[in-house]
Amino acid sequence: MQTDNQALIATSRFTLSPQERTDMENAKSHYPDPRAASIDALKIVQATHGYVPDGAIPAIAEVLGIPAADVEGVATFYSQIFRVPVGRHVVRLCDSMTCYINGHEDVLAAITAKLGIGYGETTADGLFTLLPVCCLGNCDKGSTMMVDDDTHGGLTAEIIPGLLEQYS
Amino acid sequence: MMLSSVGPVNRIARSAETHPLTWRLRDDGQAVWLDEYESKDGYSAMKKALKTLAPGEIASQVKDAGLKGRGGAGFPTGVKWGLMPPSDGVTPRYLLCNADEMEPNTWKDRLLMEQMPHLLIEGMIISARALEAQTGYIFLRGEYVDAARNLNHALDEARAKGYIGQNILGTGVNFELYVHTGAGRYICGEETALINSLEGRRANPRSKPPFPAAVGVWGKPTCVNNVETLSNVPAIIGNGVTWFTGIARPGSEDHGTKMMGFSGKVKNPGVWELPFGITAQELFEDYAGGMRDGYTLKAWQPGGAGTGFLLPEHLSAQMYAGGIGKVGTRMGTGLALAVDHTVNMVSLLRNMEEFFARESCGWCTPCRDGLPWSVKLLRALERGEGKDTDIETLLQLVGFLGPGKTFCAHAPGAVEPLGSAIKYFRDEFVAGVAMPAAATPA
Numbered sequence: 001m002q003t004d005n006q007a008l009i010a011t012s013r014f015t016l017s018p019q020e021r022t023d024m025e026n027a028k029s030h031y032p033d034p035r036a037a038s039i040d041a042l043k044i045v046q047a048t049h050g051y052v053p054d055g056a057i058p059a060i061a062e063v064l065g066i067p068a069a070d071v072e073g074v075a076t077f078y079s080q081i082f083r084v085p086v087g088r089h090v091v092r093l094c095d096s097m098t099c100y101i102n103g104h105e106d107v108l109a110a111i112t113a114k115l116g117i118g119y120g121e122t123t124a125d126g127l128f129t130l131l132p133v134c135c136l137g138n139c140d141k142g143s144t145m146m147v148d149d150d151t152h153g154g155l156t157a158e159i160i161p162g163l164l165e166q167y168s
Numbered sequence: 169m170m171l172s173s174v175g176p177v178n179r180i181a182r183s184a185e186t187h188p189l190t191w192r193l194r195d196d197g198q199a200v201w202l203d204e205y206e207s208k209d210g211y212s213a214m215k216k217a218l219k220t221l222a223p224g225e226i227a228s229q230v231k232d233a234g235l236k237g238r239g240g241a242g243f244p245t246g247v248k249w250g251l252m253p254p255s256d257g258v259t260p261r262y263l264l265c266n267a268d269e270m271e272p273n274t275w276k277d278r279l280l281m282e283q284m285p286h287l288l289i290e291g292m293i294i295s296a297r298a299l300e301a302q303t304g305y306i307f308l309r310g311e312y313v314d315a316a317r318n319l320n321h322a323l324d325e326a327r328a329k330g331y332i333g334q335n336i337l338g339t340g341v342n343f344e345l346y347v348h349t350g351a352g353r354y355i356c357g358e359e360t361a362l363i364n365s366l367e368g369r370r371a372n373p374r375s376k377p378p379f380p381a382a383v384g385v386w387g388k389p390t391c392v393n394n395v396e397t398l399s400n401v402p403a404i405i406g407n408g409v410t411w412f413t414g415i416a417r418p419g420s421e422d423h424g425t426k427m428m429g430f431s432g433k434v435k436n437p438g439v440w441e442l443p444f445g446i447t448a449q450e451l452f453e454d455y456a457g458g459m460r461d462g463y464t465l466k467a468w469q470p471g472g473a474g475t476g477f478l479l480p481e482h483l484s485a486q487m488y489a490g491g492i493g494k495v496g497t498r499m500g501t502g503l504a505l506a507v508d509h510t511v512n513m514v515s516l517l518r519n520m521e522e523f524f525a526r527e528s529c530g531w532c533t534p535c536r537d538g539l540p541w542s543v544k545l546l547r548a549l550e551r552g553e554g555k556d557t558d559i560e561t562l563l564q565l566v567g568f569l570g571p572g573k574t575f576c577a578h579a580p581g582a583v584e585p586l587g588s589a590i591k592y593f594r595d596e597f598v599a600g601v602a603m604p605a606a607a608t609p610a
């Protein structure tokens with residue numbers, strides 16, 4: 001909630017909430033140089049907005065006291081920082097070699113058949129975005145993926161439709 | 169919903185003498201929290217180190233134990249620690265834990281952090297004391313949300329007990345430790361890229377020298393060690409050097425235990441803590457149970473995507489750096505992959521090079537341009553539309569991207585499996601070459 005005496009950093013299109021600011025200040029306190037909180041700050045915005053809107057870049061830059069171009073450089077380098085809106089649920093399918101051997105391409109086809117999207121795309125209803133991800137560290141558990149923060153193993157084409165239907 | 173890291177490692181017989189990293193694991197795979205950890209002798213090595221040993225004494229025990237880095241390169245930990253300049257008591261010094269684990273088929277740090285967070289924390293407190301570092305960061309990949317939660321909870325417990333913070337247990341030692349979570353990109357695991365990423369920059373590797381020991385994070389002396397490496401330190405201090413150098417199998421030049429695994433279409437895929445020097449055959453048959461019915465072993469890889477492929481006959485090799493070196497590749501992370509007869513090597517390599525091409529940081533030309541080129545050639549061969557020169561071109565790329573030709577070890581890691589696959593399975597690559605137009609039947 002916005003109150004008069006709380007200093008807010010505003011740009012023409014974007015205002016950081018007091019909570020976001022507090023979280024950023026807390027992240028900054030972990031490091032001798034505020035720049036180190038760049039990724040934390042981007043993730044804080046992403047946690048509330050789902051992605052990092054353009055206006056957040058100069059706002060974060062101001063909190064950290066670094067050029068906006070540097071924040072943008074970081075925001076565009078890391079694959080888990082989203083610079084465009086994503087679906088309500090982000091599906092991250094492991095496409096690394098052990099899951100490949102355990103049939104991840106069939107799983108991908110099943111996801112595409114169910115949702116009508118490929119990697120990097122979002123369903124028309126805004127519910128799902130599909131992304132590839134490096135080995136999730138579950139190589140003994142068959143083909144694996146994350147839906148938001150949940151990790152699912154033993155994936156087969158058959159169980160994909162039911163599994164995705166649990167998310168709405 | 170949570171998919172826990174519980175697996176075969178929780179089910180085999182373990183003891184403190186033979187399984188220093190995993191003997192405390194619970195059968196149910198739940199995290200071992202402070203009370204249980206302390207009831208199982210936890211933090212006693214930390215107390216011994218902080219109360220009775222000088223920093224140099226801790227470092228020399230780790231050096232004498234012959235502990236080698238478990239992050240893939242196998243550099244002797246004591247030697248690395250010895251590269252840190254003497255402390256002037258003023259300049260900040262940092263200990264960074266590399267918990268970026270993203271290499272395909274590398275899945276050991278996740279389970280250590282999820283189930284045994286206090287062991288890593290204890291290892292970091294002792295190691296930081298040896299290095300006279302007062303601040304540490306665990307650089308954790310962003311997707312490891314369960315590990316992040318468990319590490320942070322364990323840190324809260326350790327802080328409340330006075331094991332983290334100022335004047336630990338009245339010894340005058342200070343150590344502050346934070347979990348820093350990443351946001352993707354495999355290259356963050358390369359130690360100088362990790363330092364750039366921690367500083368809030370793009371994760372391009374830095375040129376060496378200067379080495380991080382002299383000029384690391386924020387320009388200060390820094391040591392980067394892997395999760396498993398640091399998790400070995402408490403037992404070395406607790407049980408002593410003689411014990412540590414005595415637990416590997418005869419013939420092994422590496423000391424101690426290693427988290428080793430086998431995955432793919434084996435009966436019992438898993439990770440286990442095993443003594444260095446066991447044969448790959450034992451790992452494959454006695455632990456992983458051999459191939460599933462209907463599948464035969466065609467090739468295997470000893471330790472992660474960046475290591476070379478080997479043939480079934482090489483399973484007699486001993487699992488330690490020199491043992492795997494003898495059969496022509498690297499031990500890497502020690503988590504092996506079985507490739508079964510249904511897998512086409514061209515397709516598998518296409519999948520692997522897609523990973524390496526996507527994860528290149530783009531800094532140097534051979535890697536940035538060479539890897540996508542290899543993907544293009546492999547895709548053509550996979551479709552049966554390759555040119556007869558494609559295999560030679562791939563072999564040239566293997567040479568151009570080899571050790572010493574690029575800024576970091578990403579490119580050499582990318583071409584090692586490719587070179588070995590062409591060496592052992594050239595027929596499958598040749599089969600992807602389209603018949604020259606003239607020879608195509610009308």
Ligand SMILES: Cc1cc2nc3c(=O)[nH]c(=O)nc-3n(C[C@H](O)[C@H](O)[C@H](O)COP(=O)(O)O)c2cc1C
Nearest residue numbers: 237238239266268269357358359393394397577578
């Ligand atoms: C592309 C690349 C990725 C790497 N990823 C990791 C990683 O995720 N975890 C890790 O411990 N080491 C990784 N390494 C190795 C580190 O650079 C470094 O050698 C290691 O963290 C040192 O720790 P250690 O001596 O305890 O093994 C990677 C190296 C390269 C070239």
Ligand code: SF4
Nearest residue numbers: 529531532535576578
């Ligand atoms: S070898 Fe590849 S990953 Fe390493 S610095 Fe060069 S471009 Fe980046």
Ligand code: FES
Nearest residue numbers: 094099135136138
């Ligand atoms: S390769 Fe998919 S979890 Fe390891």
